Amino acid sequence: MKFILFFLVSSAYSLKTSKDVLRIMGGRNATENEFPYVVKLVLQKLGSVQANIFVCTSIVLTTTWTLTAGHCIASVDQLTDSTSMIQTKLMLEYQSTPKSESAYSEILSTALHPGKGKLANDIGLLHTQPVIFATYGKISSLDYTTLNGQQVFLVGYGMINENQEEASPSLPLFPQVLELIVKDCPYMTLYPEVCFAPPCFLDKHKSKALCPGDSGGPSIHPSGVVAINTITDARDCGMYKVKKLRRDRYDAGYNIGTATPLSPFIDWISSVIQSEAV
Structure with a gap:
């Protein structure tokens, strides 16, 4: 039986030491005034x-x-x-x-x-x-059930890690951004819920993951904010440490994280x- 371990992605649960502060992994820095x-x-x-x-x-x-x-x-x-x-x-x-x-x-x-x-x-x-x-x-007026297959940007104030080995010990000045695709949730964890997968053009040599530390951040669609970040599969975050993702599991259909839709x-x-x- 497949065992899935989930964590609410609140930084409040990960502040025992500076090394425990987690982040969106494999994303990019937001530009000034972008969000x-x-x-x-x-x-x-x-x-x-x-x-x-x-x-x-x-x-x-x-x-x-x-x-x-x-x-x-x-x-x-x-x-x-x-x-x-x-x-x-x-x-x-x-x-x-x-x-x-x-x-x-x-x-x-x-x-x-x-x-x-x-x-x-x-x-x-x-x-x-x-x-x-x-x-x-701006909150989107779109029904969240119509968003499958569409691109969103997940935004949060965690630490970005571009080489999957080291991360900055302090929070960034600007938020971090991760580009994902809305998908069906493989199992019900939240109610209501939306799930995310990496884009099909994913670079297999670069890990991407929504890790504990970015709860409350928006999932932004061209129509507006469609969801707020809530849950991640913490195994991909190396159980609170930065580690490379398992490549055999990481493909365009894999669930990166789960959010609460706003509609x-x-x-x-x-x-x-x-x-x-x-």
């Missing part, structure tokens, strides 16, 4: 900006509302409990201008989908102090944002 609305969700230790705890990637939808994976919000409660003796604030971290120092916006409140379960309806919203961007994330939640997202209160 300005993709930001970091961090726990900021008061009085020490250098001691931020990276939690997840998030997507700014409006000046005061940001989207992320539901389990990212739940993981913050666990982290807050583990650091109860230290005062912390939940913040968005982003670049206010190219090459600038990080700017921060405080999280005022959070909202989990009312049907949120361990592996169901994994979506949440963050109500924040104003974040001013030229461009905000079933458009009404809920709209109603929370329009309420301006959580």
Whole structure:
């Protein structure tokens, strides 16, 4: 029997040491202003900006509302409990201008989908102090069941690894991008869910994988954001270490990761944002 080990891809679960901070593997650096609305969700230790705890990637939808994976919000409660003796604030971290120092916006409140379960309806919203961007994330109106075979870009604030041997010990200034194809999920893990495979023109000498560390990041289609990153098959990440993928398993049909589609939640997202209160 094939044993598949899955992990929620939240960085909050991988911060025991700097070596445990994981990344999108085999992707590329985003260019300046390519995805300005993709930001970091961090726990900021008061009085020490250098001691931020990276939690997840998030997507700014409006000046005061940001989207992320539901389990990212739940993981913050666990982290807050583990650091109860230290005062912390939940913040968005982003670049206010190219090459600038990080700017921060405080999280005022959070909202989990009312049907949120361990592996169901994994979506949440963050109500924040104003974040001013030229461009905000746009949710696609396409039904996720119509996306099979179409190209998307998965974006997240992990560490990129281009040679499959070493990775930077610090988080990048700009997010990382991985080009994938939407495919049928081989087995049900989430509800609802979409899955991803490498493009058919994959270079067999370069590994690509969505690894633990990029939950809440968007899956971006030409029509807009269609899903948020949620789960990966962690064997391809070398169990939290950078290793080459097994070439006999890695082909155009192989499932790289699983995400929560957004089309079933458009009404809920709209109603929370329009309420301006959580």
